Amino acid sequence: MPDDTVVTVAAGWGVLAAVLLCALAVFAVALDAVLSARAQGAGGGWAAPLSRAARLLRQRRRTTVAADTLLWRAGGAGMFVGAFLMVAVIPLGRWTLSDLSVGVVWFNAVDVMVWALVWLVGWGANSTHSLVGGYRFLAHGLAYELPLMFALVAPAIAAGSLRVADVAAAQDDLWFVVWMPVAFVVYLIGVMGFSVWGPFAPALASDIAGGVLAELSGVDRLVFLAGRYMFLAAGAAFSVPLFLGGGAGPVLPGWAWVLVKTVAVLAVLVWLRRKVPLMRPDRFMEIGWILLLPAAVVQDLVVSLIVVWEG
Amino acid sequence: MLIGIVFWVLAVVAVAAGVAVFVADSMARATYALAVSFIAVGVQILLLQQSYLGLITILMMVMEMAVMAVYMVMFMGMNPALMPMDMTHGKKTAIGASVGAFVLLAGGALLIPWPQRRGEPPDELTHALGLEIMGEKMLVMAVIGPVMVATIVAGVVLAAGRTRYDRFGDDLHRRPGDDPQSGGVGR
Known part of the structure; x- marks a missing residue:
């Protein structure tokens, strides 16, 4: 077992955290492109992050009539910045940027920001399709957010702390994923939700001409899409201290295990996009409230009972 | 600083x-x-x-x-x-009320003799605050919670135009229910 004490590193190391997050996002883009290419019987795709970014950087910015530019740009830039805020509380082995006593709530507050950000991007363009996309996302949000919140509660109850490092340290004996699998699954659904990913992509779907993305072009589109992949990566990274034992593992040091587990979860999330159908917001509303929410609450109850039982 | x-x-x-x-x-x-x-x-x-x-x-x-x-x-x-639309209405009343409330609160904050701090804040502030709010009143809170939920549910039921008879038919036997918006669980 690695040492449980967590060291708060100087803020300058945030640059390294940002670089790691960007690298994870690039990996997610590349993996998605490779899987797409393979599904169509072609090879390659690993260069996709580079070629797509280069294309978007060269693209001219599209303007629309009476666009609310302030809110439009704020939404896109917020997606990019938000993911960095999220990783600030994730310990990398025994180092963390911020050993916040309520790190789990911090994560939750940042993921709720996405509600506002995606809607703002949809609103800003003054385009019907964009706005419909924004509202589709909000409808999804209403369905996935509460189950996600109750899924976050389970590890916090078991650890008796909202500090992310404490939650990771509480899994010395047994990873939380083993005895709270429902919370883990609901959490991953929530991560796909706030990343507008996989089944939650109708906000960006082609039946409404790209939805929120419809009028986004050039660097604005690049920033929004990068933010989306980074949120997916940050969500995968947060699952490691929350459910997967943090930096626990044989041979390798803690930081390496955190990265290995993050990459594994991220790869599964990227792979799932092609395996799970798009969820219509009206349909998913009932799944969220009638299946996922009670399941998460029962999971919390079971965890609470076990915690009380073991005293 | x-x-x-x-x-x-x-x-x-x-x-x-x-x-x-x-x-x-x-x-x-x-x-x-x-x-x-x-x-x-x-x-x-x-x-x-x-x-x-x-x-x-x-x-x-x-x-x-x-x-x-x-x-x-x-x-x-x-x-x-x-x-585009104006975000204000009832301006005179609103301005009067808000200026009045501001003067009252700001005047109170400035003029009231504030007590000196006694003792030190505890280490776990949130924990202490939770105990302070909930400790004595836990029973009341535990009762109020379900009552509030029941009120919300009852309010929605009363406000909804459709009843269970619209969903399940006059003898309540129709399955799945007839909903204007079909859900994903297929009830």
Whole structure:
């Protein structure tokens, strides 16, 4: 077992955290492109992050009539910045940027920001399709957010702390994923939700001409899409201290295990996009409230009972 | 020093964003100006080292403003929400009431003889606050919670135009129910 004490590193190391997050996002883009290419019987795709970014950087910015530019740009830039805020509380082995006593709530507050950000991007363009996309996302949000919140509660109850490092340290004996699998699954659904990913992509779907993305072009589109992949990566990274034992593992040091587990979860999330159908917001509303929410609450109850039982 | 600067910057942002709510001519800008104002207040609470309350304030307010955007389109007929519009109405009453309330509260804050601090804050502030709020009143809270939920459910049931007879037929035997919007579980 690695040492449980967590060291708060100087803020300058945030640059390294940002670089790691960007690298994870690039990996997610590349993996998605490779899987797409393979599904169509072609090879390659690993260069996709580079070629797509280069294309978007060269693209001219599209303007629309009476666009609310302030809110439009704020939404896109917020997606990019938000993911960095999220990783600030994730310990990398025994180092963390911020050993916040309520790190789990911090994560939750940042993921709720996405509600506002995606809607703002949809609103800003003054385009019907964009706005419909924004509202589709909000409808999804209403369905996935509460189950996600109750899924976050389970590890916090078991650890008796909202500090992310404490939650990771509480899994010395047994990873939380083993005895709270429902919370883990609901959490991953929530991560796909706030990343507008996989089944939650109708906000960006082609039946409404790209939805929120419809009028986004050039660097604005690049920033929004990068933010989306980074949120997916940050969500995968947060699952490691929350459910997967943090930096626990044989041979390798803690930081390496955190990265290995993050990459594994991220790869599964990227792979799932092609395996799970798009969820219509009206349909998913009932799944969220009638299946996922009670399941998460029962999971919390079971965890609470076990915690009380073991005293 | 640094905390002082942050405090004043946040204070100015909070008030300026609050003013922007009434100056903006767009419902979206007014909504999110209010969100920015609340976020600034939430960070102020973080400065008071009440991390949980500060973050919860930010979380709740951002979510609330996003939900407000839903209501904006649901309940505003002919969607004026999507067009430029004046954010104020009943101006004289509103200005009178708000100036009066401000003078009362600010005057009270300045003139009241504040007591001296007794004792030291406990280490786990949030924990102590929770005990202070809930300790004595746990039973009341435990009762009020279900009553509130029951009230909400009853309110929705009374307000809804459709009843279970519309869903399940006159003898309540029709399955799955006849819903205007079919859900994903197939009830």
